[in-house]
Amino acid sequence: MHVLIWPTTFGADLWALTEYLGRQSDVDVTVSLPDPEAYQTLPIARFRPVNARFVRRRPWHSLLGEAALGGGLRGGAVRGLARGGLSNGLLGFEGPPPDVTVMDNRVPLRASSRAGLMLWHGFGWKGPNDEEEFAWLHRSIARAFGDAKQPNPRFRWAVFGPWDQTHRTEVSGFHPDNIVSVGAVSHDVLREPWDRQELQPFYDLDILNRPTVLFAPTWHYGEVFAHWGSDETLMRGLVEHCASRGANLIFRLHDSFRYDRHYVRFIRSLAAASPHVRLRFKDTHPDNLMDLHVADVLLTNYSSIANLFYATRRPTVHIYPVRTDDEVFMWRKLTVFGVTKTKVKDPRFVWKLDPRDHGGLMAHSFDETLAALDTAIDNPDCCQEAADDFLARHMHGADGRSGARALACLRELNNETKRR
Numbered sequence: 001m002h003v004l005i006w007p008t009t010f011g012a013d014l015w016a017l018t019e020y021l022g023r024q025s026d027v028d029v030t031v032s033l034p035d036p037e038a039y040q041t042l043p044i045a046r047f048r049p050v051n052a053r054f055v056r057r058r059p060w061h062s063l064l065g066e067a068a069l070g071g072g073l074r075g076g077a078v079r080g081l082a083r084g085g086l087s088n089g090l091l092g093f094e095g096p097p098p099d100v101t102v103m104d105n106r107v108p109l110r111a112s113s114r115a116g117l118m119l120w121h122g123f124g125w126k127g128p129n130d131e132e133e134f135a136w137l138h139r140s141i142a143r144a145f146g147d148a149k150q151p152n153p154r155f156r157w158a159v160f161g162p163w164d165q166t167h168r169t170e171v172s173g174f175h176p177d178n179i180v181s182v183g184a185v186s187h188d189v190l191r192e193p194w195d196r197q198e199l200q201p202f203y204d205l206d207i208l209n210r211p212t213v214l215f216a217p218t219w220h221y222g223e224v225f226a227h228w229g230s231d232e233t234l235m236r237g238l239v240e241h242c243a244s245r246g247a248n249l250i251f252r253l254h255d256s257f258r259y260d261r262h263y264v265r266f267i268r269s270l271a272a273a274s275p276h277v278r279l280r281f282k283d284t285h286p287d288n289l290m291d292l293h294v295a296d297v298l299l300t301n302y303s304s305i306a307n308l309f310y311a312t313r314r315p316t317v318h319i320y321p322v323r324t325d326d327e328v329f330m331w332r333k334l335t336v337f338g339v340t341k342t343k344v345k346d347p348r349f350v351w352k353l354d355p356r357d358h359g360g361l362m363a364h365s366f367d368e369t370l371a372a373l374d375t376a377i378d379n380p381d382c383c384q385e386a387a388d389d390f391l392a393r394h395m396h397g398a399d400g401r402s403g404a405r406a407l408a409c410l411r412e413l414n415n416e417t418k419r420r
Contacts, residue, residue: 001414004098004112005031005052008105009282010039012186012289012308013119015050017102020185020403022051027407030098032057043202044287062108099414107140115154115413116145119406122304123160123184123395126218127352131173138173151177153416156409158182160307161394167352180409183396186289188403190311194293205248205278207294211377213242214295216252216288217319218303223263227322228366232266239274241370245377248276250291252305255283297376299369302355310387311398315376316360319369359383359390 003021007014010033021027029052033039036054040046098113104121118141131138141148145155157174159165159181168174196207205212215238217224225234242249251271253259259267271279280291288305292298298309301319309316356362360383361376363369375382391398396405 002028002096002098004101006101006103009286014104016185016189017406018052019050042287044290100410107144111144114417118157123307124304125302125351125353125355130171134172148174148178151175156180163394182405183402185402186308187311187398188400191398210246210248211296212248212294213297214250214291215299216303216305217301224301234366251279253281310359310391313384313387315383317372318358318362320364359387
């Protein structure tokens with residue numbers, strides 16, 4: 001079986017699935033990236049090479065579909081698929097087209113394989129992800145793999161657990177027959193901590209003797225602390241507090257182009273002036289898995305990265321993203337026209353899961369945030385029960401079998417479409 005990984009971001013879940021599939025003797029894996037050589041330079045690629053072929057994604061590949069893919073990079077060297085099959089004159093490679101495509105967000109304009117699996121990029125609290133919000137996605141899936149609102153043997157949507165399954169069928173409009181409950185494949189990797197002695201060479205921070213706080217906010221609410229004051233003031237306060245606790249601080253933010261230029265300049269200058277602070281934007285540092293392994297505490301305003309971090313059973317501090325549930329605030333979305341800002345009268349509209357349903361600590365003020373960080377640093381086991389409870393109810397309990405469930409789904413899709 002030949003599986004094509006078609007990422008928007010080659011982050012924790014897709015990386016974990018690729019690594020798992022690469023260990024199967026009967027699975028051939030191709031990863032399509034805009035810059036595969038850049039990926040090979042990342043710490044994760046050097047620390048944990050995966051058994052997959054990396055190809056450069058060209059703009060026309062999405063238009064050409066499965067005829068556009070047939071070879072690429074394995075282990076850093078250019079090579080073709082020496083297995084016969086489709087001859088690809090456009091790229092100069094030979095090889096069989098993919099049997100199944102795994103996506104995390106965007107769908108190729110034309111089918112890149114007979115079947116497709118959507119491994120959505122995070123569970124999260126943000127919503128509503130109803131049929132209106134997902135209209136573009138439903139159209140994209142229908143064009144490439146067939147209508148997902150009807151029983152469709154060519155397409156599956158992977159959900160994280162029973163709550164997510166109900167939401168995707170009753171709210172997002174996917175037919176129950178097209179849903180498969182997988183969990184988060186990255187949980188299979190995160191539940192077994194990597195040796196920090198081996199990770200230290202990839203960090204210019206002391207991750208062995210200093211606690212590390214990973215600050216990973218969602219960008220949709222705008223400035224993280226705007227509902228409590230100025231980000232420029234409170235971010236500095238956060239940096240100073242972490243320094244006073246002898247802690248490293250890693251800022252892991254979304255793509256830099258999603259933020260105002262002034263904000264990017266400020267956060268870069270703040271990080272540059274602080275010896276124990278590092279800044280990572282997703283468009284330049286796409287891998288988040290290694291940071292999740294080295295973090296002792298996660299601080300977030302309900303980014304879906306929290307659901308992954310719960311598998312480590314380490315503390316997560318959740319910044320409640322509004323002052324009150326009746327507050328009017330600006331909701332940001334990325335469209336083909338750039339970042340749009342919409343005034344939302346009721347923040348409950350943008351939450352599909354109640355933010356009080358979480359697996360850690362919650363802060364309703366900046367002072368509470370710093371106090372929660374102190375609790376997390378001083379008592380690393382403080383959130384184990386809450387994290388376990390959330391995972392048990394929503395995400396298969398991080399049972400270590402998400403990769404196996406995803407592989408079973410891929411085999412079923414491959415076998416079903418081959419029979420037709």
